[in-house]
Amino acid sequence: MAIRKSAIARAQAYRSHTSLWIPAALSLGLLHGIAHAETPKDVLIEVAEHGPNSLDAMAPAANEFAQMASWQLYDRLITHGTKTLPDGKVMYDATKIEPELAKSWEIQDGGKTLIFHLREDATFHDGSPVTADDVKWSFDRAVSVGGFPTVQMAAGSLTDPKQFSVVDAHTFKITLPVADKLTLPDLAVPVPYVVNKKLALRHATTDDPWALKWTSLNDAGGGPFKVGSWKSGDRIVFDRFDNWKSGPTPALKRVVLREIASPGTRRALLEKGDVDVSVGLPPKDYAELAAAGKVNVIGTLMQNEQFNVDLNVTMKPFDDKRVRQAIAYALPYDSIMKQALYERGEPLFGADPSAPYAPKWPVASKYNTDLDKAKALLKDAGYADGFKTDLYIDMSQTTVQEPMALLIQEQLKKIGISIEIHKVPGSEWFAKMGSKSMPMDINYFYGWLDYPEYFYFWTYDGKNNSVFNTANYSNPELDKLIEQARFESDPTAYDAIITKMNGIAMDDVPRVPVAHLYSDIAMQKNVKGYVYWFHTHLDLKSISKD
Template structure:
């Protein structure tokens, strides 16, 4: 009996130890972030590590895309949506132990909207007129015009709250208020975060999470099969998903994203400054062939810069239907012959694989391309900032971001006056019906101007250990939110 009891106790103890040890996770990511400060960088990979994990904003996106309270427990809307009063949670501290209060909110918003701001989404803050500290837990934000979308704007990763004491080093050693704190960054390999023991809200179930950077699809598949990574939320080898799905060790997670995948065109670079040339390129593209060939059938065709799952979406794919003969006629009408364009391809699978297919499609319509594969940092510097490109392929994963077309200095350089006026009207509109009508007009304008080649809405194809729960199925923003992730037995 003694031996049986001892054995039972031993088994119970070892089982408990095994369960207790299962509170860490390793996630695969295709791209390494260029830095870890979401308020000073445009790369989606930054938010994929830090959003809701390390940094928090006044509001946040939930997994269903809803806007939820975060550092602000609640807010009041006054003066017809021209004034917002945010009521902050009490007892919140940054990871370095300093208090988070209304002064930090004012600092963060004023910094984001400053003339010399490095924020990649500065337009989110353009309507702010004043930020006033009422007391340590109350902030009043006055806008220059009504904006019913302001809580949505504050949910972006670019709007997280930072501290003046640590902001200068956030790019390499981020200090936020979230349920995880930064542990280490081994560049070229991984970033590790660990549970914040002093978190003001519900503590994370995971004690540690490591983000490993694996850009090669073959290596990503091998890492999953070997158990070197526990989950790959944005898996770069969709052709292997059926094999992984048939393995009981894994669960395949397929959802939607906010990622409009486009063949971006430099609208100020001759001859792409001619709408007929841009239209010719658009008609040379066979979207389904790209979805099948590059994404193995995962993706939804789009004809404008808007997510098909959005209730205000219009299907405008017919305006740029595949018609290579029409492409040739438009080029002739524009007086363009022997056209050769530079095509810059960043690392993601959709760009590298899709780029080869598009190059062949353009060639069939008489348009030659010179492909250059660029790393993410080079793409940001040369294409996004330097605007030194003709064509490029990228997924815009920011939520509901059609307003980028109102920015004349944005990398594809559109900024049409009439479109800017539309976005100004949208910012003033608070009625749902009016906002819907404006958004549809905006979709039509950029589609008919053939600003870019609209390819497909990026699917979220992920794979995870079958014992992991809480990962997002859809991606309403570019995030690997680990706040609800846990292991089951």
């Protein structure tokens, strides 16, 4: 293929410009010595406390930013449309399913058969064509690697490679045992992405048949962006894939995500104009930045989310429901909202104790701070003098969780409970959750699919017992209701099931609800096109700069 010299010259000029500018502008030593380093219009600089620890979200212990990376690097069959809220914010629309790699699809056999027709001109980043064989292998992989990806696929009744078949080079079929309303939206989440089968298999081994070690460190995708460079623990550079066919060409040519541990530094860089976007700031900073008005702060209430204190029901004394309820009555809710969260969320406590729970999620619990009730419950459970226990927090969330933990520690002393606080490195948090070994922890979960039973599937279901069920909770009655809700088609019956589920969860209280959080992000005023997505990360392909 011939390439004109003028095109080569433009590309070389672009590479030279960004390769010289980015390291200079992101050098902290240099940033302290300059007043303002305006970023180029087609380059976005984002700063965060953490970045991806893997380029493949399928890898064991892959973190949330690995999911972010996979979202940019890989295509999925389908995606969601967007909607504008009354306050002008834009977010994904769970009711709108739109094409991505699949240009069209058909649902047959009462919802048990889904047939997807792929774009014939789609290619991977290495130039090889995307085929239905790549899609099948990728889906086989997702249901077989185990852990989080496999459970996510199961949420949409995708559990067995036999369910996936190749009709022809550009037609892929899914067969379900029963129709499941979660299947189609489950195909739009970060997990079921399409991997370059031939490229990955060149690096597969007997011990690693899905080439997870190689894809953790290398790009095997065909999404809107490809990896320009990556230094784990420092930065990742995404370069636009100009041959992307699954949507409009992104406005940005390059995106740099730089890891900077200090939230104060990340805030200062944004306020000086040296970076375009800052994520993961403390709620206090977002509140102050929003009040100052020099940058845009967008806070969107997360879908299907709960911020809570988990109590491990398999460890004493939290195996006793009365102790768990005592903790629920003892937490300093108002102080947490004001001093740890700075009101960047809505309270999930203090509901009317005489009213049934609404058939939705999240809902506020009927608990409120009442130390007398807490003491009475502890006495009834045989812990009138209190006890000692351990509270674990995620170091990647210390700006919120540490002040919250200190407030809880101080409050529980009043009812005789002595707490030792343990900080777990963010890189180890996921594994720690999976160990089910924490008596108490501060945690949160947001469901990618906005259905109450989906939240319960991940966090309360004893049969599933996913990594997010850190309370290690199991209740056969609730498990049965979760399954019923997934397949109930009558709205009245469905609402009755959800109300009953909420009542059980709040009475057993393996996790104490505290707040429904905002997903906050701060950006320069010339950054446009931000869309809130259920995974809470930037969708780079929609972003542009004035």
